[in-house]
Amino acid sequence: MNDIPEAAELLAIARSTLLDKLLPRLPDELRYDALMIANAMVIAAREHAAGDKAAHAGLARLSALLAERNEPLASAELISARADLNRRLATAIRAGRFDDKDRAALLDHLAQTAADELAVSNPRALES
């Protein structure tokens, strides 16, 4: 058990202080800014909590789609590996290589990737 507040705890208490204590006393023209700050904080908190899991899973799916060998990567290399494979996937899609037989697998990957990101940026969008 940790007895020093960590990132997630700090973000949570800072956000609720903003909403409960500051927002009611802000002039109208600053309300939108305050709500955007609260939104940015909750997205950052969710992103931090989510960790690398979705990124690793996304990389595995990308590798499969592009018939690449999926090798386990350290977090630091994860971002550039995904960026590289995303670029290759984008090029292949534009060239029509996913029009027919690999279409379903592509759509599953794109849907999962978007859903994983939505879980961080706007989970309510997944409910409707």
Added chain:
Amino acid sequence: MNLDAADTRARLETFLRAAAGADAVHIRKLHRLSGGAVQENWALDADMAGGTHPGPHQWVLRTDAAARVAASLGRSDEFHILQFAHAARLHAPEPLWLCRDLAVTGREFFIMQRLPGIASGHRVTREAALVPDRALLARELAENLARLHAIKPPQPKLAFLATTLARDNIAHYRKYLDELPAAHPALEWGLRWCEVHAPREEEATFIHRDYRTGNYLVHEGRLAGVLDWEFAAFGNPLEDVGWIFAKCWRFAAKARPAGGIAEAAEFLEPYQRASRRAVTPAALVYWQVMAHIRWAIIALQQAQRHLSGDERSLELALTGRIVAELEYEIVALTRKVMSNV
């Protein structure tokens, strides 16, 4: 830029006096209206003595913000579109004077009539009391859009407007994607799907290109004005229909297909009747896909303004985080294999 600084206000009064040939102009009120990362709108209340417009006035001063977006027209072009649209009775606010002299406020601006009503997409889709008869508002929006789409090129007063049909859009959006630092497979998929399903033939009419909830005024439950004409062009009229139906523009009422306001038929029936144009289910899907792609690219460009340091802004940064929702919808819309549009 603070338009409300004392010396700026004085220069504005001088400009207005000359523009209206007035003996005197006094600006009673000048304050920023909410909304718009790409342009600034200021409410301007003024009293004029003599000249072409004597009396008290409620106007809007519209000027560039820093965050210009590719394909949005400058103030001068938008002013000429407003003149055209107002004359064509399309619910556009009456444009009064265009100022291209940067010495007045530091940027180009124009003055237009301030129409009554509420534009806020969140309020109009959430507060039932604002729209007691949603089918009526949908019909007014549809019939106004049909009138807009009755205008065909060429139009001498709109000679500066580009024409952009489905395949042109696809080419532009691919170019914009190529300019961004990262790749976006879901948007590439949407564009490829649009390419494969592109309509064989298209007509080109005057189109608004931002005709949606949030960009029209509701006053006493009725359509009172259409705003934000800066993206207008010649193109496929179905593009405007797809835009107002797009889920991303339904605000608090995602389950109401027509602008978050009404059922599909409540818009489509009056639109088809007034325009004598059919909107097939396939076309509605196609142009909603196109709408989501277009908004996603604009969102990425706005996020890029922040990330590049050109304009550091929380609003621009957060706009980048909406792209996943747009991609999710593009995948959902394109999952079904469709016959040609």
